Amino acid sequence: MADSKINEAQLDAQLAQLEQARPWSPRVMSKFETFIRSAADFDLFRVNPVQFAAERAIAEAEGLDIFLHAAKVGLFEMDWHVVCPHCGYVVDSMHSMSQLRPHYRCPTCAAEDDYALDDYIQVAFSISPLVRDIQYHHPELLSVEDLYFNYRLSKDVLSPVPALPSWRDLIMHITKDLRYVQPGENVTAEFELPPGDLRVTDGRACLQLSMTDEQNDQPSVIPIRLVDGKFQSDDLRMQPRSLTRYTAENQPVQFGFDLARELPSGRLTIELDNRQDHRSALWIFHPGQLPIPVLVLRPGLSGKKLLTTQTFRDLFRSEVISADETLSIKDITFLFTDLKGSTAMYEQIGDAKAYFLVRQHFDALSRVIRERNGAIVKTIGDAVMAVFDNPADATSAALEMIDALNQFNRTISQELILKVGIHRGHSMAVTVNERIDYFGQNVNIAARVQALAEANEVYITADVFDSPGVCDALKAHDVVAAEALVKGVSEKLHVYKIGHHHPA
Numbered sequence: 001m002a003d004s005k006i007n008e009a010q011l012d013a014q015l016a017q018l019e020q021a022r023p024w025s026p027r028v029m030s031k032f033e034t035f036i037r038s039a040a041d042f043d044l045f046r047v048n049p050v051q052f053a054a055e056r057a058i059a060e061a062e063g064l065d066i067f068l069h070a071a072k073v074g075l076f077e078m079d080w081h082v083v084c085p086h087c088g089y090v091v092d093s094m095h096s097m098s099q100l101r102p103h104y105r106c107p108t109c110a111a112e113d114d115y116a117l118d119d120y121i122q123v124a125f126s127i128s129p130l131v132r133d134i135q136y137h138h139p140e141l142l143s144v145e146d147l148y149f150n151y152r153l154s155k156d157v158l159s160p161v162p163a164l165p166s167w168r169d170l171i172m173h174i175t176k177d178l179r180y181v182q183p184g185e186n187v188t189a190e191f192e193l194p195p196g197d198l199r200v201t202d203g204r205a206c207l208q209l210s211m212t213d214e215q216n217d218q219p220s221v222i223p224i225r226l227v228d229g230k231f232q233s234d235d236l237r238m239q240p241r242s243l244t245r246y247t248a249e250n251q252p253v254q255f256g257f258d259l260a261r262e263l264p265s266g267r268l269t270i271e272l273d274n275r276q277d278h279r280s281a282l283w284i285f286h287p288g289q290l291p292i293p294v295l296v297l298r299p300g301l302s303g304k305k306l307l308t309t310q311t312f313r314d315l316f317r318s319e320v321i322s323a324d325e326t327l328s329i330k331d332i333t334f335l336f337t338d339l340k341g342s343t344a345m346y347e348q349i350g351d352a353k354a355y356f357l358v359r360q361h362f363d364a365l366s367r368v369i370r371e372r373n374g375a376i377v378k379t380i381g382d383a384v385m386a387v388f389d390n391p392a393d394a395t396s397a398a399l400e401m402i403d404a405l406n407q408f409n410r411t412i413s414q415e416l417i418l419k420v421g422i423h424r425g426h427s428m429a430v431t432v433n434e435r436i437d438y439f440g441q442n443v444n445i446a447a448r449v450q451a452l453a454e455a456n457e458v459y460i461t462a463d464v465f466d467s468p469g470v471c472d473a474l475k476a477h478d479v480v481a482a483e484a485l486v487k488g489v490s491e492k493l494h495v496y497k498i499g500h501h502h503p504a
């Protein structure tokens, strides 16, 4: 059921553009159009493209592609959002990657975290208001329940307790009070509370009251004012405070509250005075003594996955990380290639012919990288640096590159011989020369491992070899374990040399 208006002319024009963008598998375009026309408003808000594809039996890579192209032609708007691992609320949402920062404080629960591009930085797609107007384009018109339980809460949080239907239900269960407070309005909320934490937020500021094991004999009264997006109180025991709480695994989590205090448990009255010239969305919830959860999200388009998607690199070249920021990636796979003996080739056949061949070799490699869900970071002379989300994809890509080049060699008089290296690990993503690039020891190691390879060889590190799916990808090849000392790394590296393909 469609609950909002569609701009037919706009939709037709942009669907036509999308159809031309690349060849699509049968039925993909029609599934996409049906979705835009008939999905409920909420389903068109922050669409998770991985889930979209899975639910419609569309290959994941094509699912990502259709949303990236749809964003490019203006059907959808790309939304980078940061999800709080401890409450599941959207900490920040932005239209451009350049607005991302590595450190956030959650406005809903006050948890402070450093964010890596792997997990809690997600990319989703909302229908453009020019194509179809949905109610989530106008959060100010939503009911306060819709605002907190649909709009601000990530759609992708999985329940940490399998017996419970959803995280959303658990959030609703611990909600003590939820209402809009008009400018100048005073509200009073009364509770009877056991020991544990009570939090108050308006979606920007957050305060915490911690009930101790002591029981009060008369009600505690907490006066609070909302001024300029901040909580204030005349209760002098209410102070800005950093607190540590622990997860079930006993990992510390830092919280930075605008105001916090301890008080005996029992009867409590909160008096809130909204001294702002705009409405406040007040939410009071009671995590009590629950350990701090570390929430898991459904598979989706993480920032890392987007960066390792060639279509994103092609369509959104100007999308970069802010020049002042360095974003961490916990685990990414690097593949380096180089051509053997290219200097001699330039010497033998001349620059123009040699460069022509090198260009064709780049085309062949980039086809393989795209097909294996990777992205080219840059070329350095005759060398290619590429990134992959999945080490098994990188390994298959390396083997297919060598095959592709051997095929290509049959059509030319000159032989192009490839040497490939792969490594995975933590890295830092930055912008250099208006392009996203990667830094860190693991990038250096990947380059050094590539330098170990001889003609038609792939070297992978033990970290890659031990990854899921890699052994399968290698099963028709000679694999030799070795140890290598490389420049800049003090310990010997465990590496594997992947040699010739066994004839079937």
Ligand SMILES: [Zn+2]
Pocket: 084, 085, 086, 087, 088, 089, 106, 107, 108, 109, 110, 111
């Ligand atoms: Zn939070």
